[in-house]
Amino acid sequence: MIRTLPTSKTYNRCFKLYVVLYFIFLFAPLLVTCILAFNDSQFPSLPWKGFTLEWFTANLPERVGIFHDQINLDSIWVSFRVAFFVTLLSLVVGTCAAFLFEQEAFRFKQGLYFLMLAPLVIPGVILGISILLFSNTLGTHFEESWNIDVELFRPGFWLVVLGQFSFIATLVTLVVSARLRKFDRTLEEAALNLGANRLEVIWHITLKFLRPALIGAGAVAFLMSFENFNTTLFLVGYEATLPINLYLQVRDGSTPVINAISFLLIVGTSLLALLNLYFSRKDQS
Amino acid sequence: MTSHKRWGLFFFLAPVVLWLFVMIVLPHIDLLVMSFRFENDEGQMQWSLNNYLAFFEEPIYWLTFVRTAIYSILVTFLTFVIALPLAFYITKVVNPKYQGFLLVLLLLPFWVSELVRVYGWMILLRESGVINHFLLKAGILRQPIEMLYRDSTMILGLVYTSMLFMVVPIVSVLDSLDNSLIEAAYDLGANMWTILFKIIIPHASPGIMSGSIVVFMLTLGNYLTPNLMGGKNSLWFTEQIYNQFIASFNWNQGSAFGFLLLVLSSIVVWLGLKLTRQNLKKVVQ
Numbered sequence: 001m002i003r004t005l006p007t008s009k010t011y012n013r014c015f016k017l018y019v020v021l022y023f024i025f026l027f028a029p030l031l032v033t034c035i036l037a038f039n040d041s042q043f044p045s046l047p048w049k050g051f052t053l054e055w056f057t058a059n060l061p062e063r064v065g066i067f068h069d070q071i072n073l074d075s076i077w078v079s080f081r082v083a084f085f086v087t088l089l090s091l092v093v094g095t096c097a098a099f100l101f102e103q104e105a106f107r108f109k110q111g112l113y114f115l116m117l118a119p120l121v122i123p124g125v126i127l128g129i130s131i132l133l134f135s136n137t138l139g140t141h142f143e144e145s146w147n148i149d150v151e152l153f154r155p156g157f158w159l160v161v162l163g164q165f166s167f168i169a170t171l172v173t174l175v176v177s178a179r180l181r182k183f184d185r186t187l188e189e190a191a192l193n194l195g196a197n198r199l200e201v202i203w204h205i206t207l208k209f210l211r212p213a214l215i216g217a218g219a220v221a222f223l224m225s226f227e228n229f230n231t232t233l234f235l236v237g238y239e240a241t242l243p244i245n246l247y248l249q250v251r252d253g254s255t256p257v258i259n260a261i262s263f264l265l266i267v268g269t270s271l272l273a274l275l276n277l278y279f280s281r282k283d284q285s
Numbered sequence: 286m287t288s289h290k291r292w293g294l295f296f297f298l299a300p301v302v303l304w305l306f307v308m309i310v311l312p313h314i315d316l317l318v319m320s321f322r323f324e325n326d327e328g329q330m331q332w333s334l335n336n337y338l339a340f341f342e343e344p345i346y347w348l349t350f351v352r353t354a355i356y357s358i359l360v361t362f363l364t365f366v367i368a369l370p371l372a373f374y375i376t377k378v379v380n381p382k383y384q385g386f387l388l389v390l391l392l393l394p395f396w397v398s399e400l401v402r403v404y405g406w407m408i409l410l411r412e413s414g415v416i417n418h419f420l421l422k423a424g425i426l427r428q429p430i431e432m433l434y435r436d437s438t439m440i441l442g443l444v445y446t447s448m449l450f451m452v453v454p455i456v457s458v459l460d461s462l463d464n465s466l467i468e469a470a471y472d473l474g475a476n477m478w479t480i481l482f483k484i485i486i487p488h489a490s491p492g493i494m495s496g497s498i499v500v501f502m503l504t505l506g507n508y509l510t511p512n513l514m515g516g517k518n519s520l521w522f523t524e525q526i527y528n529q530f531i532a533s534f535n536w537n538q539g540s541a542f543g544f545l546l547l548v549l550s551s552i553v554v555w556l557g558l559k560l561t562r563q564n565l566k567k568v569v570q
Contacts, residue, residue: 029405100297123506130312166308227398
């Protein structure tokens, strides 16, 4: 059964086999994607025709590697910018929310707390369409009443940022709240007694204490934004983010360039994940 | 001091209220309002239930809705069945030396974008895919078969995508299960199945429930995986929403669909919480 109990050999073997099979199931699609990024063939499929880096570096008429593929490079840049602003906005508002729910007392706190959790249980597609609708309503209203055309209300870069922010801020709030709960408030009181005002206390003491959580939450927020598809799908304008752009390419047939991008994404996110893990371990010990 | 406190409260409250009302509450009210508006024959907007009536009158709409719900339940169940032994192995069976490593290995693929993971499966499963290549080489198949665009493939993809959200909560509840309970049951002569149903599952039920809620909700709202792995036959309800919004440009009909999906997902979350007597606050932590 468990470590401390005697078990039959067959039981152990079966269990091991199950776990091994699961890990094959887990990693097979990623490994195959990575390997085929280096295959010297026009299609991302076997047979193996030899190793090449051309899907990264080439700039030939019949084969354009990712480093020269302007459309894909542009979409990566768009995703980076979106993720940057989403992270910034979510960190600021999420931290405010953490302070609000952990340290302040006010009427309707419980209700507001549940409202803050709501984005977790709203499907991303629904969040996307309702924000699209609302911005459109606002845009129409502004145009009809005051004859002002507000860029922000039309699908595009900033609407994508706001749409992703609307649910990523919840995650940041939860991560930062968890850390804030462990904070020893006597430290704050001591500082207040010594003549610091509330803002100084938060800036010099509480935020210092929260720093690991802020870094962790920021990394997760960045990644979630960078990879978001469901909400973005409805809010995107002419500047496609990377997932949207990849989706369009995958749907209409694929080339090994997509494998090359996937390879870079897999390596990049794995590094970020391991770094995040390393820092959170260090923080705990 | 009190005016100071008021100021601090306002400082945190303002951005949070702005976020929740502008990005969450108002857009969803707009969604609800839009779903009750209908363009009559003279091209004027009026209040009406037509969008909802259309849903019940067109079998394709409600059948897709029911199909999506049933498949989401199936996916949730399959995910649970696969995740439980795995979580048990990691927490109770494997040498504690490898526990951390296995957990990291388990989480790593889920940091990678869903699109990349689905793309990996497409490369593996399609007619010119890697699995077909090996089956042909081994002489098991004479003709390549199309393994994509079937319901079973779509289910596989959805299970794969949601595994993490089931494994993690179950691992964390099993971690808190005292080994001596299992040992005692074993000493008293209970067999494996009795231990599983009388001790392990009851103890793990909060984790199982929170995992199930998240998996169900994410599956229900998934667009990418059914669309790419199920192809034209996937008939997923989010695709109906997308079609109404982007292809037919019938936003009112789309809003009604969106609202119905939101209601279904909320009911299931609520029921899940009620059945296990938990609250949302606990589940998200």
